[in-house]
Amino acid sequence: MLFTTLDFLLFLPAAVLVFWLLPARLRLAWLVLASLVFYGSFGLENLIYLAVVVLIVLVAGRVLKAKAPGARRAALWGGTLLILALMGLLKYYDPVAAGIDGLPALGLTSPAGFSFYAFTAIALIVDRYRDPAAARADDAQEVLYLAWFPKILAGPIERIGPFVSELNDKTPLGWPQFAAGLQLILWGLVKKVVIADNLAPFVDRTYAIPAYAVPIELILASYFFAFQIYCDFSGYTDIARGTSQLFGIRLSENFRRSYFAHSVGEFWSRRWHVSLADWFRDYVYFPLVGPERKAWRMYAGLMVVFALSGIWHAGLGYGIGWGFVAWGLLNGVYLWGERALNPLRRRLRKRLGGSWLGRLHEIAAILTVFHLVLVSWVFFRAGDLGDAATILSRIWQSLPELPTLLTRYPFTGEQAFLVCLIAALLVIEAAMERPTTADRFAAAPALLRWPVWLACLFALILLGRWDSEVFVYMQF
């Protein structure tokens, strides 16, 4: 029951309607039931994995209530390592066993979204260990926190404190908030179904055998993939947040017009998959760096975080390969370079200020960051390191002849259509970058707002591709 299916279109209104008709004491149970139905629709065995993680969390939670530091430490490490071991077993055992003689295959596959609720569970155990008061929730709330269906497949990776605050919030849900939820769903669907899923076939065809593709197509496919993965994942998140909002539960933002970042650091910490970046920061980076924050430990910590992130991404629908590790390490190198250049960049920004040169510098920074990230996406998307090297070297070799190639290449209607979709996205996101745009739009008369929403609906109907069976990140 993906967000883009007819089943979900029927499931969601029914779940929302029953939720608001039920008395408050039954609503939590209803949301847990709805979440189990949703997650079970991807395979009943998924519920077993979810139940195992829930059980680990509940047992660890009981022990963490104890006063004895030894027992609490045992619960912290026991719970965390059990979840990580299960994740490792599901994600990596069979692919690793395939390469080692004598190791039998177990036929295990990671259930949809497993990594996301596994990370959520680890966050809960660690938070409870660090500060039991801040992570207070009853068992039913914890179950919902782990199983909440809008976020179970691909996040955001929420923290227990803000989540329970949402559950306990008694402020009446107004129509503007409800409508904002619907609008988020609609915009998320446009990003996923109209943009990402239309870009995907071209990228898949071109990246299938990069040696056979012409350089212009490799360039186009690399740009298209950058927008495909952005629209796929941020579209999913928008739908998840909008869906949750219909029940009065707000989820964190996770994506903020990612390709408008001025630095790689900003891209990873404030604009792309923010809840994962926060998770790595709080549970890996800070413990590694330690309270003294020595420079060498910060640099090493960054690289470890990105290497782990790369390993974690392995198996994301594009195979298990070193490409993901290369992608992670490359981003780590970017951040090293950026940190080293930070004083220089700050001085330059100060000198240029708000002048037109300053604006130009801002645009150049955005374009540079985008292209750095784009190069790293090649490692992420290509079948293996060899393919990534082929793609980058063929693009690199073609650059001197690019003007000639561009005039000779027979561009197709499909390519023009895809470029138009990306241009439309960028125009809308550029407008949304202005802090007042959203408020001004919300306050505009219906005569202005309705055509926009009708245009989104008809974009879905006329241009959407509804045959996709996955969101890229739910394969974690």
Next chain:
Amino acid sequence: MHSLSRPPPALPWTRIAAFLGLFAALYIAAAAIAELRVGRAGQGAMQELLAAKGRQVDWIVLGASHALPLAYGGVPERLEAETGQTMMMLAEVGAGPLYADFVLRQALLDLEPMHILYVADSFAFRSPRWNEERIADRKLLRKTPWRSSMLGILAGMAGSGGVAPGALADYVTNFSKLNPPDRFPQDDWRGAENFDRSFRPSRHATGARIGYLYPEGAAKADPARYLDALEAMFARARAEGLSVTVVKLPVPDAFREALPGEAEFDAALAARLAPLGIPLHDLSAALADPRLYFDTDHLNRDGVELLYERHLGPILAAGG
């Protein structure tokens, strides 16, 4: 703790109804425009039926793509010139017996046919891909005109499990005409365009084609379910007074030999047809020369002419 105790949101129902009403009006207008442009999606059996509504025809041809070269090669025209009998091609690419049944039901409402020529292919009995999924195929729904009679047939078939509810919803709302699934086609079969070519035999191409036609393989895919559907379809046709002839059209030797489970299928088909008294003409080995085909398994112009002269012409002239 008192979780989730917010009061329900007060919704502005009038505004919501106005927005939905406006959306519905625009959708209906767009769907009507799409229906007017349905012919641009390419011809198909259902459009042929709409165009020929009320006509009396002697033969209707049902089956999958192997039957289509008969139309490309002018068999209907030649039959009419030689015998005065008319023929309408209602076969469709990748159409198994369930899709043929859908076409026949509509044909019985629109035309007054006397004979059915059913072109049997074993692959069409081996997978839902060529049956339930073909009826739900958006590329076919896109070129299926919106008619209340077809809606009735589809609804009836949905009730018996032959049509997915999503496909019925697609047809009702004209969705595939508004949202063409083949906006940028890549590898569509273009039989008519290649009809005058000759094929150079290739073991790889034959293997790939067999793999495509039998996605489940032959061992796992029991044809009994679709043979039941065929039997029921023929029984209905006979009850309407139509005569039925079943043929297996020629394929190159290499292709025929590579077909999985063909002998078992032939025996099962013959066993189903014999009690109904329906003749089965197995011509699959009649034209072995690969130069008579434009691809791995479809007759080209020379192949159709030879087939008509040597085998099919006499069968049709004799009324089956």
